[in-house]
Amino acid sequence: MAKKLVEVFTAGCSICERTVKQVKDLTQYSSEHDVVVYDLNKQCDTNECEDKAKEYGVQSVPSVTINGKLMDCCSHRGVNFDTLQAEILGH
Structure with a gap:
């Protein structure tokens, strides 16, 4: 299995957690x-988190990217965990 960078964009809310x-x-x-x-509410010391959110097309939180690509599971309302699991684990 190839190494993956999984980035989670949140606002610190219970759904995000x-x-x-x-x-x-x-x-x-x-x-x-x-x-x-x-955590976009806390922001970053640099603008890295905001810049990445814009670059990846994050429109709502929580959102998940894998290797710099916004997952389809996060493009609609909420996170579809079955789709996310398949993306992360390769099932």
């Missing part, structure tokens, strides 16, 4: 994945 937990649960047993969480 569930998404962060779900992503971490899906990736916890694999050293093949790096997970980075960006």
